[in-house]
Amino acid sequence: MEFAIAFFKSIAKNYLLFHQKIMAQKIYTKTGDKGTTGLFGGRRVSKDFEQIEAYGNVDELNSYIGLLRDCIGELNIENKNKIVQLLTDIQDRLFSIGAHLATDLSKIEKVKDMLPPLQDKDVLILEQSIDEMEKLLEPMKFFILPGGHQLVSHCHIARCICRRAERSVVKFLHVQEDIEPQILPYLNRLSDYLFVLARYLTKKLNVSETPWIPKRKGEVE
Numbered sequence: 001m002e003f004a005i006a007f008f009k010s011i012a013k014n015y016l017l018f019h020q021k022i023m024a025q026k027i028y029t030k031t032g033d034k035g036t037t038g039l040f041g042g043r044r045v046s047k048d049f050e051q052i053e054a055y056g057n058v059d060e061l062n063s064y065i066g067l068l069r070d071c072i073g074e075l076n077i078e079n080k081n082k083i084v085q086l087l088t089d090i091q092d093r094l095f096s097i098g099a100h101l102a103t104d105l106s107k108i109e110k111v112k113d114m115l116p117p118l119q120d121k122d123v124l125i126l127e128q129s130i131d132e133m134e135k136l137l138e139p140m141k142f143f144i145l146p147g148g149h150q151l152v153s154h155c156h157i158a159r160c161i162c163r164r165a166e167r168s169v170v171k172f173l174h175v176q177e178d179i180e181p182q183i184l185p186y187l188n189r190l191s192d193y194l195f196v197l198a199r200y201l202t203k204k205l206n207v208s209e210t211p212w213i214p215k216r217k218g219e220v221e
Contacts, residue, residue: 043104050172055101057165058187062094064158071151077204083197086129093122093186100180101169118182126189133200142211144199149207155198162191 035047069087072080096116103115146156166187173179202209 050168050175051101054165054168054172055098057161057168058094058098058101061158061161061165062091062098064154064161065091065094068151068154068158071154072201075151075205077201086125089125090190093118097180097183097186100183101172118180118186120182122182123185123189126186126193130189130193130196133196137196137199137203142213145210145212146198148202148210149205151205152198152202152207155194155201159191159194159198162187162194166191 065087069084069091072087073084096118099115100118147153166184169179169184169187173184199209
């Protein structure tokens with residue numbers, strides 16, 4: 001966790017040079033051994049602070065999307081390279097979101113020019129990809145049970161982690177309202193993208209969707 005925190009802070013300090021900075025940094029820092037960590041800006045907070053929980057969940061999401069990207073890269077399906085490239089771009093955006101969430105917002109005016117930008121077009125790219133995939137899919141007529149193929153299940157797990165990251169950012173908003181406005185729309189749209197990607201891969205892998213058919217009251221199996 002300390003390394004992930006230091007990683008985000010290094011990006012925020014100077015995202016054009018973060019590769020050189022992080023390579024010169026030790027994996028262990030020992031500064032968090034008593035349960036606190038430093039935000040970019042210098043203030044130290046408890047590791048269970050809402051802000052730390054938020055970018056910790058974003059970090060977990062980024063890692064799981066890396067697994068998803070690697071798995072898709074091994075497939076032989078149409079548009080594989082396009083999907084892999086978009087997932088790589090998503091990981092880049094999530095690192096940028098992590099950098100913003102790792103910043104002491106009381107110092108934001110002093111450091112905002114050093115943070116990697118988040119743009120409205122990032123959300124539009126996800127929406128365009130969703131629209132392209134949905135054109136090839138049958139309309140949903142029922143809720144779908146996650147599963148059918150390991151890769152499809154990976155998409156659904158990533159979607160759930162994304163929703164958790166989104167909830168943790170919302171929780172942080174109750175403490176600090178001045179977060180970057182593009183963060184929540186991006187996470188919200190990303191979870192939609194991952195759901196549609198799961199359906200798209202279901203089709204490309206020639207597996208069936210399993211509908212959820214709720215049991216009726218008093219129904220005997």
